[in-house]
Amino acid sequence: MVSQMKVAVIEGDGIGHEVIPPAVDVLKAVGLDFNNVPVEVGYGKWERTGHAIDDSDLAVMRDCDCILFGAITTPNDPNYQSVLLRIRRELDLYANVRPFRSLNIPVDTPYVAREPFDFIIVRENTEGLYGSKEEIGKDRATSTRIITLKGSERIALTACKLAKERDNRLTIVHKANVLKSCGFFREVCIDVARENGVRYNEMLVDAMAYDLILAPQKYDVLVTPNLFGDILSDVSAALVGSLGLCPSANIGDTYALFEPVHGSAPDIAGKGIANPLAAILSAKMLLEWAGEREKANLIQRAVDHVLEKGIKTADLGGQASTQNVSDAVIAYIRGIKRL
Numbered sequence: 001m002v003s004q005m006k007v008a009v010i011e012g013d014g015i016g017h018e019v020i021p022p023a024v025d026v027l028k029a030v031g032l033d034f035n036n037v038p039v040e041v042g043y044g045k046w047e048r049t050g051h052a053i054d055d056s057d058l059a060v061m062r063d064c065d066c067i068l069f070g071a072i073t074t075p076n077d078p079n080y081q082s083v084l085l086r087i088r089r090e091l092d093l094y095a096n097v098r099p100f101r102s103l104n105i106p107v108d109t110p111y112v113a114r115e116p117f118d119f120i121i122v123r124e125n126t127e128g129l130y131g132s133k134e135e136i137g138k139d140r141a142t143s144t145r146i147i148t149l150k151g152s153e154r155i156a157l158t159a160c161k162l163a164k165e166r167d168n169r170l171t172i173v174h175k176a177n178v179l180k181s182c183g184f185f186r187e188v189c190i191d192v193a194r195e196n197g198v199r200y201n202e203m204l205v206d207a208m209a210y211d212l213i214l215a216p217q218k219y220d221v222l223v224t225p226n227l228f229g230d231i232l233s234d235v236s237a238a239l240v241g242s243l244g245l246c247p248s249a250n251i252g253d254t255y256a257l258f259e260p261v262h263g264s265a266p267d268i269a270g271k272g273i274a275n276p277l278a279a280i281l282s283a284k285m286l287l288e289w290a291g292e293r294e295k296a297n298l299i300q301r302a303v304d305h306v307l308e309k310g311i312k313t314a315d316l317g318g319q320a321s322t323q324n325v326s327d328a329v330i331a332y333i334r335g336i337k338r339l
Helices: 016-029 045-047 055-064 082-089 149-165 181-193 205-214 226-240 277-289 293-308 322-338
Strands: 004-012 034-038 068-071 095-101 117-126 135-137 141-144 167-176 199-204 223-225 246-252 256-260
Touching: 004 016, 016 068, 016 277, 016 322, 068 082, 068 141, 068 277, 082 149, 095 149, 117 226, 149 167, 149 181, 149 223, 167 181, 167 205, 167 226, 181 199, 199 205, 205 226, 223 226, 223 293, 246 277, 256 277, 277 293, 277 322, 293 322
Parallel strands: 004 034, 004 068, 068 256, 117 223, 167 199, 167 223
Antiparallel strands: 095 117, 095 246, 135 141, 246 256
């Protein structure tokens, strides 16, 4: 258990300003002893200063135990430096962990899976096509995909550890029939799975996307290269019912960052209708990382209760505001803690 944690709190842009404060309030409601350290990064800072993130921001983050992150607006400008990619690279947050589970609630979307499911996508987070090895010329743009032994081994090991805590089933996702770098990733993951006694199968990424739609209940832990994991996560969010329900963790050996999967959603920013549950569930993942399992479980129970009561934002077919949902989650937590 971590005592008096220092949490760097980054709201970012757009609805980040609306969903992160409720997540902080939930951490307080469950009784986490932490120091809230605000950090401003993102598009708003870039417009004002010419820098979306700078060395001093990273220094503050390094001085904290972990980061609670909102969302960032990325302009179509080649001079703009991706905030998330820099944080992941500088803090070596190599494992992106995204859990997806079905909910026992009616959701107004045709894509929600009919059978119960519970799986985790473990995505390599610092290499591949998001590794910032790019060149833009007058008549050609080039992105270099780099996959290393170190990067592949450690993401495979992360996935194997999660698999052994669950049903001991690992699916290695790749495109080795076309890309030699994927063949390399595949072989490393197979070796790590065998060394750790984890049952595994493998899927080509296109077949994986198809089968996730048809039968997500077949899967437990998926390990993927960077880009594939990003895309499959959005596919999986549709199965859950909304990006507004999907949390994530970016974990390294020293630091960790927790964020909702959704973006800054400028089209609804400021309207008070953003779903805060992905950010609240990201706070739950923060607690799990910190060893505060009881507090994390209480947040999950609160979220499940609120959804079962039909307190839902517009993305789930409801009419509740961001504040309505947040207040309901906190009220449940406080009610349980009084018992």
